[in-house]
Amino acid sequence: MLNSHYDRDVELDELIDRIEVQRRRTGRPIVVGVSGYCGSGKSTLTRQIVDALPGAVRMRGDDFLDPSRSHRRSSDWDGVERSRLVSEVLAPLREGRPSMFRRYDWTRRGLGEPESLPDAQVLAVDLIGLFHPEALPTIDLAIWCDVDLQTAARRGLARDAKLGRNHEGLWRDVWIPNERDFQDQFSPRAHADVLYPTSL
Template sequence: MNQDDILGHIVERERVVEHPIVVGISGFCGSGKSTLARSLVAVLTEAVRLRGDDFLNPARSHRRSSDWDGVERDRLVSTVLEPFRQGRTGHFQRYDWAQRALGPEEPLPQTKTLVVDLIGLFHPAALPVLDVTIWCDVDLDTAARRGIARDRKLGRSHDALWHDVWLPNERDFEQRFNPREAADLLYAPSR
């Protein structure tokens, strides 16, 4: 599916649903989730992006787990996604990577559409509050090559994490939860 088809699907969903909608974008590390999220928000009216990295626990996201334990889905769902879909006002906290702690409270976005891009998002804890689910359909080896190259370009050396933690976590999560099958839409980014 191309980006125009995805946009059409989101706009139709906005039209028929009577509450603000959450668009969830997931895929393997390096598959293009953030790039797609930014491009969708740039063309959708009344849309805001929420970075998935704001809901990672760095200590746990750097350890092996079979369910991407470092993704703080419960905090994301209870403080952002549920209240947003219900049109409630509220506050949430992003993870502040520089301070290595939760940042200050900030208000929930008041908009029509919230776009969230995050590894491990298509999990039973989060799926019920995602109105549109998009899987960045890039195989794990290609996604990993892209992610490693991106990290190196940014001056980050995470090779050991990629090979010893993140790739095994991705394989385990895929086997356990089959996130591609949970997606409404499959998107194959070109590079």
């Protein structure tokens, strides 16, 4: 990752240009990490990036969550399986070597069948707890969805309600405290190359 300075108040077109420049400069497939608080707009932004960039593929963060652990208190988002993401996906993609990976199958409540690593020039990964020492070395461009935790949580609760899910207890007792602990311990916003405002 670059992390030489922050881009602030970046428009989507500027962000896409920045990713293209990074890919050309690097001369190999790159990993774009999109992180932020729960409800900050990570998935929406990642889909926009992939739609705008030929040769870009999204890797869903939910494919690398263990719900039995992501639904309990931890200071480092223990339910995020960063080591599996790095070893099976991010490192092989950047090194140009084939790899097999497994998504978490939410229907079966376990890991799914092995799949080949997708052919991508840009792999965009959206995930809570991504800007962590385990994963940061394998991220070429780190984008933080820049919205405060209170706003992100309000959005997340509204999204859950719209989908008929009552997660108020989880938000209050687990996810919001986890976000605060992760922020205090790892300062993920400070590790971003780009702060992308998603407060509107």
